[in-house]
Amino acid sequence: MKIVKISLLILSLGVMASCKKEKLDPVGDIPGLGGDTWEPTVVDKWLLDSLTNPFNISVKYKWDPHEVSDQYILRDFVPPREEVVISLMSSVKKVWADNYIAERDTVFFNRYSPKFFALFGSAIYNPANGTKVLGIAEGGKKINLLEINTFKTSKDAGYKPSDSTQAKMAFHTVHHEAAHILHQTVLYTPEYKRINVGMYTTNWVNYTDAEANRDGFATAYSMQDPNEDFVEMISIMLTEGKEGFDRLVDNIKDTSTRGTIPALAKSRLRQKEAIVVSYFKTVWNIDFYRLQERVRKSVEYYIY
Amino acid sequence: MKMKFAYICLLALVVASCSKKNDRAFDTTPEERINELIDKYQTQLAGGTNGWKALLTSPDGTVYSFFFKFNDKNRVVSYSDFKGEFGVAKESSYRLKALQQISLLFDTYTYLHVLADPDPNVAGGGLGTGYNVDFEFYFDNATADTINLVGRKHASKMRLVRASQAEATSYSSGGLQKAMALSDNYGKILQYWKVFTAGSTPFQMSLDTAQRFVTLFFTNGGNTYRDSSRYYFNGTGMVLLKPIPTPLGRITGFTDITWDAANKSFSMKLGNVTVTMAGANLPVAIERNSAFNFRVTAGEAGTYWYNTGGIRINGVNNAYRTDTLTFNDSTGTYRNYYLFYQPGTLSGTVDGFAPIFLNQAQTAVSLMYGSNCIVDHSSPDGRMILTEHATPLGDFPFPATGGADLWRKWMYNSAGVFLVRIDDETYDMVSASDATSWMRWYLW
Numbered sequence: 001m002k003i004v005k006i007s008l009l010i011l012s013l014g015v016m017a018s019c020k021k022e023k024l025d026p027v028g029d030i031p032g033l034g035g036d037t038w039e040p041t042v043v044d045k046w047l048l049d050s051l052t053n054p055f056n057i058s059v060k061y062k063w064d065p066h067e068v069s070d071q072y073i074l075r076d077f078v079p080p081r082e083e084v085v086i087s088l089m090s091s092v093k094k095v096w097a098d099n100y101i102a103e104r105d106t107v108f109f110n111r112y113s114p115k116f117f118a119l120f121g122s123a124i125y126n127p128a129n130g131t132k133v134l135g136i137a138e139g140g141k142k143i144n145l146l147e148i149n150t151f152k153t154s155k156d157a158g159y160k161p162s163d164s165t166q167a168k169m170a171f172h173t174v175h176h177e178a179a180h181i182l183h184q185t186v187l188y189t190p191e192y193k194r195i196n197v198g199m200y201t202t203n204w205v206n207y208t209d210a211e212a213n214r215d216g217f218a219t220a221y222s223m224q225d226p227n228e229d230f231v232e233m234i235s236i237m238l239t240e241g242k243e244g245f246d247r248l249v250d251n252i253k254d255t256s257t258r259g260t261i262p263a264l265a266k267s268r269l270r271q272k273e274a275i276v277v278s279y280f281k282t283v284w285n286i287d288f289y290r291l292q293e294r295v296r297k298s299v300e301y302y303i304y
Numbered sequence: 305m306k307m308k309f310a311y312i313c314l315l316a317l318v319v320a321s322c323s324k325k326n327d328r329a330f331d332t333t334p335e336e337r338i339n340e341l342i343d344k345y346q347t348q349l350a351g352g353t354n355g356w357k358a359l360l361t362s363p364d365g366t367v368y369s370f371f372f373k374f375n376d377k378n379r380v381v382s383y384s385d386f387k388g389e390f391g392v393a394k395e396s397s398y399r400l401k402a403l404q405q406i407s408l409l410f411d412t413y414t415y416l417h418v419l420a421d422p423d424p425n426v427a428g429g430g431l432g433t434g435y436n437v438d439f440e441f442y443f444d445n446a447t448a449d450t451i452n453l454v455g456r457k458h459a460s461k462m463r464l465v466r467a468s469q470a471e472a473t474s475y476s477s478g479g480l481q482k483a484m485a486l487s488d489n490y491g492k493i494l495q496y497w498k499v500f501t502a503g504s505t506p507f508q509m510s511l512d513t514a515q516r517f518v519t520l521f522f523t524n525g526g527n528t529y530r531d532s533s534r535y536y537f538n539g540t541g542m543v544l545l546k547p548i549p550t551p552l553g554r555i556t557g558f559t560d561i562t563w564d565a566a567n568k569s570f571s572m573k574l575g576n577v578t579v580t581m582a583g584a585n586l587p588v589a590i591e592r593n594s595a596f597n598f599r600v601t602a603g604e605a606g607t608y609w610y611n612t613g614g615i616r617i618n619g620v621n622n623a624y625r626t627d628t629l630t631f632n633d634s635t636g637t638y639r640n641y642y643l644f645y646q647p648g649t650l651s652g653t654v655d656g657f658a659p660i661f662l663n664q665a666q667t668a669v670s671l672m673y674g675s676n677c678i679v680d681h682s683s684p685d686g687r688m689i690l691t692e693h694a695t696p697l698g699d700f701p702f703p704a705t706g707g708a709d710l711w712r713k714w715m716y717n718s719a720g721v722f723l724v725r726i727d728d729e730t731y732d733m734v735s736a737s738d739a740t741s742w743m744r745w746y747l748w
């Protein structure tokens with residue numbers, strides 16, 4: 001009986017062993033796993049050599065609607081014209097990357113720059129209220145630039161002075177998003193949040209930039225929250241230059257609808273400016289005014 | 305005995321547990337099958353060495369023609385009949401991707417995307433929607449020479465048909481651009497009546513370049529016939545989607561189209577017959593009862609006709625700028641919304657016309673002033689002659705100056721107007737004394 005029991009035991013072991021799989025089921029060649037591939041073109045090569053290899057920044061210009069947030073997935077928008085990609089990204093590199101690198105270094109830039117750009121040819125429209133989305137950024141990592149099919153700098157054929165609005169918008173968006181990473185890494189002084197305390201509102205869409213200025217904000221979008229305010233200040237000061245920002249401050253002549261007198265609005269903007277300048281110096285060891293001069297100069301190169 | 309049974313059971317289990325029988329429905333894995341299909345379609349697309357003729361049907365039924373030549377390096381060369389300048393080759397990118405179905409994505413901007421562009425400044429279409437066409441398609445089914453694609457977003461349909469060497473050459477040598485001279489220059493003939501004679505049959509053409517409809521009028525044995533079809537252009541000419549039967553046989557399209565800018569005329573071939581189409585001051589084929597039908601259609605439906613484009617005169621659209629008419633009262637400024645024509649306002653032989661205004665708050669429409677007219681459509685040549693009725697329409701006097709006044713005088717031209725039925729809900733009203741002057745009415 002014992003022998004039987006033992007042999008039964010051995011046999012049952014055999015059963016279990018016989019079911020043991022040596023390895024996992026073979027994983028098939030799943031299409032699209034690891035991202036889509038295609039034959040590289042001149043554009044792909046330029047992006048690889050100019051942005052991906054030196055800065056680890058990748059740029060997706062081929063159609064992928066899932067790069068924008070899901071809320072827009074049912075809207076109609078289109079991929080970019082291939083002809084625009086190099087013009088856009090080379091000017092972005094010059095206005096943004098090259099200037100930070102010149103004031104600090106490549107190590108700094110590579111550590112704190114957004115790593116992924118997704119490009120789209122048209123804006124995303126909301127026909128219900130006539131608004132359109134021109135740029136979206138997520139998590140300090142990704143920047144979506146939209147409506148690039150009509151992007152033109154003064155170095156492109158057929159440039160008109162009116163095209164400068166759109167070119168500056170693209171530069172503004174990139175500087176804005178890049179600045180988010182800086183304050184998300186080291187926060188600015190809480191002093192900043194008290195300058196316009198109680199005036200932040202998600203209702204900012206109903207204000208014009210000029211109205212926002214009269215309350216001491218750089219742009220209407222600054223009114224969203226202190227973080228947006230902070231990066232809008234940086235972006236406006238950099239892309240408009242010192243002269244442009246001074247002009248913005250000096251042009252505040254009327255009391256705002258919320259009762260801010262011009263002197264108070266001006267002093268708020270100047271306080272914010274001082275905090276930005278000191279933040280760049282103490283936290284990042286960057287002379288903001290020198291950076292500002294460089295950025296503005298490169299912006300002017302592309303709009304005049 | 306019991307033990308033996310247990311052994312047998314166990315043995316059976318051992319054997320069963322080792323069974324390597326494949327009980328899947330397919331021989332290969334889903335990945336393998338997907339890759340196989342992608343490879344198959346990729347090979348088929350790039351294997352069309354002469355390219356593919358494509359017809360894209362938007363959800364509203366409008367048909368656009370394209371010509372694509374795919375290579376195996378994700379590049380595609382396109383031609384499109386959307387406008388004349390798209391008759392030249394443009395290269396862009398494409399890729400096949402396993403989405404919910406195997407899909408063909410035109411993944412950088414080309415002519416196809418112009419139609420999908422949400423910015424109306426690019427090519428018209430709706431704000432945020434364009435013409436509701438797709439540039440991402442899934443493969444519905446395919447034979448060796450035909451591939452049926454369905455748009456992933458708007459379900460627009462695109463059918464690719466393998467092209468011949470001759471067809472490829474017709475595109476690469478500028479044939480599409482040449483054919484599109486017809487729609488590009490059609491509006492340069494200032495007269496409403498565009499006429500030609502084929503054999504002994506007089507024809508009259510009406511082309512709606514926005515909706516891409518062609519309507520032909522012709523006479524046969526004393527009767528006038530009207531038939532229309534959607535059209536598209538290819539490398540050799542204009543193709544009618546629904547051939548039109550005529551005394552000359554079924555007209556499937558026009559080829560060898562050339563525009564003579566000096567004489568403002570087209571030369572084109574209808575089968576083997578070469579015809580010359582030019583502007584004329586009077587129609588050659590008018591439906592005798594068309595004025596009567598114009599009145600009855602709206603009358604019986606208990607509705608009216610409206611016009612938003614104003615009156616075209618001598619090549620100028622909306623010449624009287626009726627769209628800018630305003631009316632003021634204590635509630636503010638009313639702006640013109642459309643022009644209006646209603647049969648039977650006072651009696652069976654009296655109609656009324658008026659500009660309709662939208663109030664300042666854009667919440668209501670009103671008829672402020674208008675004119676009642678006595679209608680005579682007894683003329684055998686199809687004209688309708690209006691004379692003003694003593695009783696005015698509306699509460700306010702018709703202005704004696706400005707666009708409204710010019711329109712009123714236009715309506716009361718003593719020569720009358722011709723009514724041309726384009727379809728049951730669309731009529732053109734053409735001045736009988738000036739063939740360069742007309743307006744289009746739509747049924748409300």
